[in-house]
Amino acid sequence: MKEREKAYCKYVGQAIRAIREEKSGKSGLMFAYENDIPKSTMSRIERGENEAQLVTLKKIAEGFGWSMSELFYNIEEKLPKDLKIFDDEHY
Secondary structure, three states: OOHHHHHHHHHHHHHHHHHHHHHOOOOHHHHHHHOOOOHHHHHHHHHOOOOOOHHHHHHHHHHOOOOHHHHHHHHHHHOOOOOOOOOHHHO
């Protein structure tokens, strides 16, 4: 995984953790348990060590009572505005 992709995973994980804390007030362990997500998976996603799988993202969204688009919207609201995966020369 490239450095920019690693940084993106870290920011997304931090956003998911912040949303979980704000929206549910539950620990990562309790949120994972209640939403059928392995606790190690949830922890790795929130630390930015793993890319979240689509099914896991769906479970996270449903845990907040959201659709996938609502989850992505709320994650993007917490990301740095200048964050890019590709550099300008990529295109």
